[in-house]
Amino acid sequence: MKLRRLRALAVKELLQVVRDPRSLMLALLMPVMQLFLLGYGVNLDIAHVPVCVYDQEGSPFSQGLFKRVQASPYFRIVRSLHDQREIRQAMDNGSCRMALVVPADFSRQVALQRHAAVQAIVDATDDNTATLAAAYANAVVAGFANDVRLDLVERTSGLPLLPAPVAQQSRVWFNEDLESRNFIIPGVVALVLALVGAQLTSLTIAREWERGTMELLVSTPVTPMELLVGKLAPYFAIGLLDGLICLAFAVFWFHVPFRGTLLALLFATSLFLLVVLCVGYFVSVAIPNQIGASQIALFLTIMPISLLSGYAFPIDQMPAAIRLLTYGIYARYYVTILKALFLKGSSLHELWLPVLALAGYAAAMVGLAARAFRKRIG
Amino acid sequence: MNANEITVAATGLTKRFGPLTAVDGLDLAVRRGEIFGLVGPDGAGKTTALRMFAAVMAPDAGRVSVGGVDVVAEPERVRERISYMPQRFGLYEDLTVDENIRFYAELFAVPRRLREQRAARLLAASSMERFRKRLAGQLSGGMKQKLGLACALVHAPSIVLLDEPTTGVDPLSRREFWQILYGLRAEGVTLLISTAYLDEAERCDRLALLHGGRMLYCDTPAALRARMPGALAEFATPAPRQLRDALQGRAGVLGVLLVGNGVHVHLDQAGRLAELERQLRDSGVPCDGARLVPPSIEDLFVALLGGAGTQP
Numbered sequence: 279m280k281l282r283r284l285r286a287l288a289v290k291e292l293l294q295v296v297r298d299p300r301s302l303m304l305a306l307l308m309p310v311m312q313l314f315l316l317g318y319g320v321n322l323d324i325a326h327v328p329v330c331v332y333d334q335e336g337s338p339f340s341q342g343l344f345k346r347v348q349a350s351p352y353f354r355i356v357r358s359l360h361d362q363r364e365i366r367q368a369m370d371n372g373s374c375r376m377a378l379v380v381p382a383d384f385s386r387q388v389a390l391q392r393h394a395a396v397q398a399i400v401d402a403t404d405d406n407t408a409t410l411a412a413a414y415a416n417a418v419v420a421g422f423a424n425d426v427r428l429d430l431v432e433r434t435s436g437l438p439l440l441p442a443p444v445a446q447q448s449r450v451w452f453n454e455d456l457e458s459r460n461f462i463i464p465g466v467v468a469l470v471l472a473l474v475g476a477q478l479t480s481l482t483i484a485r486e487w488e489r490g491t492m493e494l495l496v497s498t499p500v501t502p503m504e505l506l507v508g509k510l511a512p513y514f515a516i517g518l519l520d521g522l523i524c525l526a527f528a529v530f531w532f533h534v535p536f537r538g539t540l541l542a543l544l545f546a547t548s549l550f551l552l553v554v555l556c557v558g559y560f561v562s563v564a565i566p567n568q569i570g571a572s573q574i575a576l577f578l579t580i581m582p583i584s585l586l587s588g589y590a591f592p593i594d595q596m597p598a599a600i601r602l603l604t605y606g607i608y609a610r611y612y613v614t615i616l617k618a619l620f621l622k623g624s625s626l627h628e629l630w631l632p633v634l635a636l637a638g639y640a641a642a643m644v645g646l647a648a649r650a651f652r653k654r655i656g
Numbered sequence: 657m658n659a660n661e662i663t664v665a666a667t668g669l670t671k672r673f674g675p676l677t678a679v680d681g682l683d684l685a686v687r688r689g690e691i692f693g694l695v696g697p698d699g700a701g702k703t704t705a706l707r708m709f710a711a712v713m714a715p716d717a718g719r720v721s722v723g724g725v726d727v728v729a730e731p732e733r734v735r736e737r738i739s740y741m742p743q744r745f746g747l748y749e750d751l752t753v754d755e756n757i758r759f760y761a762e763l764f765a766v767p768r769r770l771r772e773q774r775a776a777r778l779l780a781a782s783s784m785e786r787f788r789k790r791l792a793g794q795l796s797g798g799m800k801q802k803l804g805l806a807c808a809l810v811h812a813p814s815i816v817l818l819d820e821p822t823t824g825v826d827p828l829s830r831r832e833f834w835q836i837l838y839g840l841r842a843e844g845v846t847l848l849i850s851t852a853y854l855d856e857a858e859r860c861d862r863l864a865l866l867h868g869g870r871m872l873y874c875d876t877p878a879a880l881r882a883r884m885p886g887a888l889a890e891f892a893t894p895a896p897r898q899l900r901d902a903l904q905g906r907a908g909v910l911g912v913l914l915v916g917n918g919v920h921v922h923l924d925q926a927g928r929l930a931e932l933e934r935q936l937r938d939s940g941v942p943c944d945g946a947r948l949v950p951p952s953i954e955d956l957f958v959a960l961l962g963g964a965g966t967q968p
Contacts, residue, residue, distance in 0.1 A: 499732055
């Protein structure tokens with residue numbers, strides 16, 4: 279490998295990117311746009327779920343429960359129903375996602391200190407929201423029940439109010455605010471880098487074929503390895519820059535904590551970029567036209583990464599077969615590292631397993647990409 | 657250094673694309689310091705042959721050596737000493753003239769000072785100094801070709817392969833182009849050039865006439881012309897088409913070709929001329945006179961190939 283040729287190729291490639299508004303947009307604007315879209319758009323938290331209530335009793339007691347529900351930030355009572363069939367209608371036309379049914383003997387059962395059941399019917403077409411809504415409803419009703427019991431005990435026994443003997447208290451680590459944004463944004467960095475990196479490099483070889491410059495390039499003494507390194511170097515730099523831009527936006531705009539070290543982030547990002555850039559290069563060598571190459575690169579990155587990297591959808595909740603599949607998705611390791619760096623502040627040697635896996639992938643992809651290109655036409 | 661040293665040699669060179677044999681058992685020997693022309697209609701195999709010489713395409717059979725190096729066995733050693741200019745403009749349109757030259761100079765590790773000197777000389781020779789900062793994509797067709805040549809020559813190759821370099825180039829630029837090529841020849845550079853322009857073929861030291869992937873003839877332009885059977889007569893006339901139609905099919909007429917200032921008629925023997933002139937006068941076709949002329953490469957081509965696919 280000759281340094282002069284590497285430099286010549288890198289400078290040429292950089293000039294081409296800088297002079298092509300589309301590439302430039304892709305390199306610098308796309309990451310920010312993606313981060314904003316996914317940062318704001320993908321929100322797994324629930325708030326103000328529309329609720330219908332069907333009060334079969336109509337007592338101050340049941341009204342107290344509804345007040346409690348209404349006061350919670352998770353729910354918003356939109357309608358009061360008077361018939362079981364209306365629940366189905368309200369669900370069907372989408373005016374509510376959950377219905378609370380209070381039975382006619384609600385206060386009597388409570389007064390008798392029997393088990394008083396409140397029925398919560400949840401629209402589970404969106405299972406994430408449904409699961410969360412049911413859990414929150416449970417919590418609200420349990421809180422109400424607890425107060426009622428204390429109140430009853432106080433009134434019937436005349437004893438002073440005592441706190442419940444045992445109360446469960448949870449403490450959340452690493453994402454203290456339980457904000458899904460904190461959980462998602464570190465993973466978005468992986469998605470953004472993969473998208474931009476593979477897209478940009480998928481064009482580099484295809485562009486030479488399409489514009490007819492490859493024939494001349496092939497006739498020069500440039501080696502395939504020089505071509506690979508010289509062409510990818512500028513995109514590697516752009517990728518690192520994009521990584522830093524993402525980090526800045528994550529921390530200063532979205533207020534996601536970053537507890538790791540910058541050096542660890544840059545190291546892991548370098549490994550990930552190597553894989554991504556080589557994937558793009560590989561595609562570019564295989565498909566000698568720019569549109570086709572960029573489509574395939576898009577398909578190879580965005581699909582597996584958004585679904586199987588665990589950036590938004592936790593891997594341990596996937597079925598076993600799919601979970602097995604995720605081990606083949608290189609982004610999975612980077613997402614693991616990113617989340618640990620952002621939220622836990624882990625060090626690289628604590629993350630040796632995903633780092634090693636990513637490094638293995640990078641070595642394999644560089645090897646493959648270096649062999650992919652043949653200095654021949656026709 | 658032997659003046660007759662063979663620098664580009666092919667034996668039995670063959671390339672197939674599926675059922676089509678683009679180059680079919682080509683034998684060729686180009687001497688050091690000559691301008692060797694590959695001539696033939698489109699599809700004759702000129703481009704494919706040049707690509708194999710330039711080590712950008714692998715032959716299916718046969719041997720090629722360039723500068724004494726086997727192209728198939730050691731393509732990289734060949735690439736270092738040759739320069740290849742493909743038919744399609746192969747430069748970066750989003751880079752300036754200077755940036756393009758610099759890129760190729762760097763790929764061949766040309767020292768900076770030498771690069772500056774050569775770039776200045778090449779651009780001056782092709783009247784392009786004013787456009788050094790212009791993007792290659794904004795150059796005219798002729799200037800693009802001249803830039804291509806400048807890039808091809810910036811590393812001072814000893815063997816230059818040019819594939820139809822003057823297609824789409826204006827006459828003035830073409831003259832400049834050939835001045836540069838003659839200059840290179842004077843320095844001992846070997847030039848292998850393909851062209852569909854037959855007037856340009858006359859400028860070559862030696863020519864190979866290709867047709868259907870095979871080489872029909874290979875000799876100097878003068879020797880090739882001498883091979884033409886029969887004789888060639890030029891008729892001056894104000895009505896060339898009418899004259900052509902009147903002569904076609906007559907006894908002794910092998911071919912009729914419209915040329916700029918009249919009609920070229922290929923005769924089976926020189927003695928036919930007087931008889932034809934008489935016949936024309938009798939039929940009343942206007943004719944201002946006829947004389948025997950030495951054949952051009954174009955006439956030769958028409959005589960040999962029946963004019964299939966040749967450009968006037």
